[in-house]
Amino acid sequence: MFTSRVARSLAASSRIRLARTAYAKAPILRAYATVPISESDPDYVTIVEVGPRDGLQNEETIVSADLKVELIEKLARAGLTHIEAGSFVSPKWVPQMEDTIEVINKMERLPGRHYPVLVPNMKGLDKLLETLARHPKSAPSPPPTDEIAIFSAASDVFSKANTNCTVAEGLARLEPVARKALDNNLQVRGYVSAVITCPYSGKVDPKKVKDVTKALLDMGCYEVSLGDTVGTGNPTSIYTMLDAVMGGAYAIPPSKLAACL
Numbered sequence: 001m002f003t004s005r006v007a008r009s010l011a012a013s014s015r016i017r018l019a020r021t022a023y024a025k026a027p028i029l030r031a032y033a034t035v036p037i038s039e040s041d042p043d044y045v046t047i048v049e050v051g052p053r054d055g056l057q058n059e060e061t062i063v064s065a066d067l068k069v070e071l072i073e074k075l076a077r078a079g080l081t082h083i084e085a086g087s088f089v090s091p092k093w094v095p096q097m098e099d100t101i102e103v104i105n106k107m108e109r110l111p112g113r114h115y116p117v118l119v120p121n122m123k124g125l126d127k128l129l130e131t132l133a134r135h136p137k138s139a140p141s142p143p144p145t146d147e148i149a150i151f152s153a154a155s156d157v158f159s160k161a162n163t164n165c166t167v168a169e170g171l172a173r174l175e176p177v178a179r180k181a182l183d184n185n186l187q188v189r190g191y192v193s194a195v196i197t198c199p200y201s202g203k204v205d206p207k208k209v210k211d212v213t214k215a216l217l218d219m220g221c222y223e224v225s226l227g228d229t230v231g232t233g234n235p236t237s238i239y240t241m242l243d244a245v246m247g248g249a250y251a252i253p254p255s256k257l258a259a260c261l
């Protein structure tokens with residue numbers, strides 16, 4: 001007689017054998033070694049894939065909307081649940097993202113997935129809301145997006161170069177954007193760039209990172225992603241920055257933070 005544990009293990013191994021046989025007969029099928037884990041598991045990590053936006057925004061050659069749609073659909077079908085699909089920024093600043101409206105309308109939206117878009121100001125949000133208003137609530141497919149991302153930096157010079165305003169001016173501009181997005185049932189996520197080093201002004205004060213992160217959370221961001229935008233961080237500088245952000249007065253809990261890698 002088998003103990004139930006052995007029986008389970010035999011059942012599992014026969015499933016593996018069956019799977020292997022099926023795999024041998026159908027070579028285009030892939031076998032995955034991952035074990036499904038639930039969001040409540042402490043090891044659960046949400047990956048926000050930003051390739052279609054961050055990865056493409058600096059490409060000089062304009063990638064067609066159809067190719068962007070194909071990339072997003074493949075990422076979703078690979079199992080990613082959060083895929084940043086584009087941005088509603090000024091096309092004068094980032095021509096590559098000019099077709100975001102076309103992309104988010106054309107792409108297949110799988111249920112249970114999120115396709116956030118980056119929004120720098122009220123003009124961008126209003127354009128997005130116009131697009132969403134054209135998607136009837138009765139439509140069988142999910143709306144083009146249910147989430148925006150707003151962004152700031154821990155350095156004034158970086159902020160000026162990226163959004164033509166200081167950090168304080170940018171935060172003041174973003175506050176009503178976040179409020180209006182939330183009022184329209186959009187989730188809001190935040191980014192802070194240059195959390196270790198500013199490419200123009202050098203070392204960044206971790207206190208500045210904390211202040212900007214707190215400001216974005218206070219606006220209603222459900223989490224804030226901290227970006228070592230120029231990639232100069234090392235374990236010591238990242239530890240020092242996180243220690244400042246997560247400790248002391250108005251400590252920010254890790255559940256509200258993400259890392260931009």
Ligand SMILES: CC(C)(COP(=O)([O-])OP(=O)([O-])OC[C@H]1O[C@@H](n2cnc3c(N)ncnc32)[C@H](O)[C@@H]1OP(=O)([O-])[O-])[C@@H](O)C(=O)NCCC(=O)NCCSC(=O)C[C@@](C)(O)CC(=O)[O-]
Nearest residue numbers: 088089090093120123124151162163164191193227229260
């Ligand atoms: C913030 C602005 C708009 C200010 O740009 P500005 O030039 O100061 O704005 P403006 O209000 O003077 O407008 C200039 C023109 O842009 C138009 N305009 C203005 N806004 C919009 C809009 N939303 N959509 C479409 N058009 C817009 C506006 O209508 C006007 O057109 P004109 O009258 O001259 O014909 C500009 O600086 C901008 O778009 N910056 C975005 C730059 C960007 O996308 N950077 C990359 C994303 S951030 C990032 O990658 C970092 C991150 C998030 O990944 C985290 C990390 O890793 O660090």
